Amino acid sequence: MSYLIETRNITKRFGGLVAVNNVSFGVNPGEVVALLGDNGAGKSTLIKMISGVYPNDGGDILYNGEVVKIHTPMDALANGIETIYQDLALAENLNVYSNIFLGREKTKKRLGLFPVLDHGYMYDESVGILKKLDIKIPSLRNNVRTLSGGQRQAVAISRSIYWNAKVLIMDEPTAALGVAQQKQVLDLVNSLKGHGIAIILISHQMHDVFEVADRICVMRRGELVGNLVKKETTTEEIVSLIVGSETVQ
Amino acid sequence: MKGNLNLIIEESRTLKAIARNWAFCFLIFFIVIFSFTGKGFLSIVNFQNIIHLSVIAIFMAAAETFVIITGGIDLSVGFVMGLSSVTAGKIIQILFAAGNLSVGAILLTGSVIALVVSLIPGLISGIMIARFKVPPFIATLGMWGITNGIALKICKGFPVASLPDELTKIGNGYTIYYKEGSGISWFSLPAGIANDQIREYLRLIPISFILLFIVIFILRHILNNTTFGQHTYAIGGNEDAAIRSGINVQKHLIKIYMLSSFIAGMAGVFNVFQTGIGNFTTFGAMYELFAVAAVVIGGASLLGGKGRLLASVVGVLLIAVLENGLLISGVEPFYRYIAVGLLLILAIVIDQLFPDLF
Ligand SMILES: Nc1ncnc2c1ncn2[C@@H]1O[C@H](COP(=O)(O)OP(=O)(O)OP(=O)(O)O)[C@@H](O)[C@H]1O
Numbered sequence: 001m002s003y004l005i006e007t008r009n010i011t012k013r014f015g016g017l018v019a020v021n022n023v024s025f026g027v028n029p030g031e032v033v034a035l036l037g038d039n040g041a042g043k044s045t046l047i048k049m050i051s052g053v054y055p056n057d058g059g060d061i062l063y064n065g066e067v068v069k070i071h072t073p074m075d076a077l078a079n080g081i082e083t084i085y086q087d088l089a090l091a092e093n094l095n096v097y098s099n100i101f102l103g104r105e106k107t108k109k110r111l112g113l114f115p116v117l118d119h120g121y122m123y124d125e126s127v128g129i130l131k132k133l134d135i136k137i138p139s140l141r142n143n144v145r146t147l148s149g150g151q152r153q154a155v156a157i158s159r160s161i162y163w164n165a166k167v168l169i170m171d172e173p174t175a176a177l178g179v180a181q182q183k184q185v186l187d188l189v190n191s192l193k194g195h196g197i198a199i200i201l202i203s204h205q206m207h208d209v210f211e212v213a214d215r216i217c218v219m220r221r222g223e224l225v226g227n228l229v230k231k232e233t234t235t236e237e238i239v240s241l242i243v244g245s246e247t248v249q
Numbered sequence: 250m251k252g253n254l255n256l257i258i259e260e261s262r263t264l265k266a267i268a269r270n271w272a273f274c275f276l277i278f279f280i281v282i283f284s285f286t287g288k289g290f291l292s293i294v295n296f297q298n299i300i301h302l303s304v305i306a307i308f309m310a311a312a313e314t315f316v317i318i319t320g321g322i323d324l325s326v327g328f329v330m331g332l333s334s335v336t337a338g339k340i341i342q343i344l345f346a347a348g349n350l351s352v353g354a355i356l357l358t359g360s361v362i363a364l365v366v367s368l369i370p371g372l373i374s375g376i377m378i379a380r381f382k383v384p385p386f387i388a389t390l391g392m393w394g395i396t397n398g399i400a401l402k403i404c405k406g407f408p409v410a411s412l413p414d415e416l417t418k419i420g421n422g423y424t425i426y427y428k429e430g431s432g433i434s435w436f437s438l439p440a441g442i443a444n445d446q447i448r449e450y451l452r453l454i455p456i457s458f459i460l461l462f463i464v465i466f467i468l469r470h471i472l473n474n475t476t477f478g479q480h481t482y483a484i485g486g487n488e489d490a491a492i493r494s495g496i497n498v499q500k501h502l503i504k505i506y507m508l509s510s511f512i513a514g515m516a517g518v519f520n521v522f523q524t525g526i527g528n529f530t531t532f533g534a535m536y537e538l539f540a541v542a543a544v545v546i547g548g549a550s551l552l553g554g555k556g557r558l559l560a561s562v563v564g565v566l567l568i569a570v571l572e573n574g575l576l577i578s579g580v581e582p583f584y585r586y587i588a589v590g591l592l593l594i595l596a597i598v599i600d601q602l603f604p605d606l607f
């Protein structure tokens with residue numbers, strides 16, 4: 001079976017620093033791949049290339065087995081690659097439904113001529129998706145600034161699902177959450193798996209990783225040093241890969 | 250204390266509306282005060298005057314509102330206005346002297362060319378800011394100098410005069426002229442009435458109001474109801490989020506600075522109609538700073554992400570009413586600067602106390 005999303009020998013440099021060095025990995029539909037590594041290992045940089053935030057300096061990105069050009073976030077979104085970032089990427093000065101529709105606003109014609117924002121439609125659709133994912137938020141007309149970390153996370157995830165994510169990339173989705181909210185997010189990840197979505201999950205929390213991941217990839221100083229099936233590995237092995245000098249393919 | 254106050258305000262809708270629109274409340278408050286202290290303040294003629302003389306400042310503040318919501322600033326608006334004014338003036342002067350075209354065609358040609366020219370400084374600062382990451386303050390400061398230099402070069406340091414009289418007839422004209430007994434006349438004095446008899450007529454709704462109303466209506470529509478406006482707020486709120494949502498932030502910022510520059514250009518063209526000559530902008534005018542002050546008084550933050558067009562208009566009117574009211578009440582004019590300064594400080598304090606209001 002070919003990967004839904006794949007990188008081949010992908011590289012990113014920031015001046016003299018090689019943040020991601022020759023990394024090849026892929027994710028199947030309905031699979032959760034966890035990306036692990038110490039701070040600064042290059043995890044975020046790797047996924048930012050897949051989601052079009054940084055252009056890659058070398059190598060290829062393949063979608064459904066074919067090389068695709070992902071130069072801008074729009075390119076990624078057009079391929080159904082949605083990303084939930086460490087720093088969330090919500091506009092805090094806008095309300096919930098405006099964030100769900102950010103960059104893809106629904107408009108209607110006023111007087112048959114001028115396109116204006118269709119607030120009613122965006123509100124109703126947002127209520128629908130939150131309901132479907134069993135997410136509770138006081139009012140969708142409140143600015144995102146007034147929401148808790150977990151609620152923001154939920155808004156970001158429901159935005160991706162609403163926009164038909166085929167590949168969902170999550171950069172530390174549970175980092176800032178309380179225990180109950182962490183569990184909700186992980187449950188959400190598990191249920192998304194059932195819909196055939198390919199998920200890349202960056203996390204520092206070993207517990208999360210072992211709960212939801214099918215495969216675990218470890219990065220160290222920009223390189224991919226391990227690519228293991230979860231059932232065949234242990235926490236100890238992963239930890240030694242993260243900090244040590246071993247390499248397992 | 251601050252927490253308590255916040256809580257009380259959060260809970261009461263009325264208090265919230267007042268805190269949010271404090272500038273408007275102040276405007277009403279000062280109008281009431283000056284109505285008592287200033288003879289002739291409370292009159293239609295005076296109010297029409299205040300607004301008529303504020304049209305340019307309102308345009309400047311509208312331009313600055315868009316820019317400030319994205320988290321930027323445009324220091325060039327005052328001199329772009331001057332450039333536009335002398336450009337329009339010069340072209341009208343030349344065509345008028347040549348005498349081949351009808352006055353209407355001359356005025357139209359001059360205005361359109363000046364408006365097109367006024368897009369250029371915005372395009373340049375927009376590209377510098379969006380593509381080359383030059384801070385808006387520096388990029389538009391560059392344009393501040395360049396546009397002023399070019400304007401002075403065009404007019405050689407003197408106002409561009411010898412333009413058609415029609416300019417001020419339109420620019421300072423009224424929609425309605427009324428005199429008891431002789432009834433209403435639209436857009437101009439009844440035929441056969443000499444100009445010095447104009448005082449016998451009640452003049453209502455300056456033509457400039459129609460321009461002002463249309464421009465503000467359109468700009469407010471763009472900011473509040475369109476994707477363009479939504480993206481403007483998003484960029485100011487979280488530029489990264491905007492980029493990652495697929496918004497072409499670079500292109501959007503270039504459009505924002507072009508829009509700002511274009512609005513300043515409109516102010517310049519209007520200035521020619523209002524004064525009948527092409528004026529370069531003097532250094533002391535500080536249009537850009539008063540515009541920024543008005544926008545901040547209207548509740549915008551220089552950090553970006555918030556601001557409302559009508560609130561900025563209220564900011565301008567508040568400053569204008571203060572100026573006019575203090576003058577009519579016989580207060581020395583330099584108090585105007587102190588008043589504007591105090592209002593600015595108040596705006597910042599209110600913004601700090603109630604960050605979630607706007
Ligand atoms: N925009 C940038 N400009 C310059 N250097 C960068 C940039 N982004 C990341 N880096 C550098 O690249 C390296 C990899 O960073 P990255 O953010 O990908 O790490 P990470 O694995 O996500 O770490 P963390 O677990 O702390 O989030 C780091 O050394 C970082 O300082």
Ligand SMILES: [Mg+2]
Nearest residue numbers: 043044086171
């Ligand atoms: Mg990271």
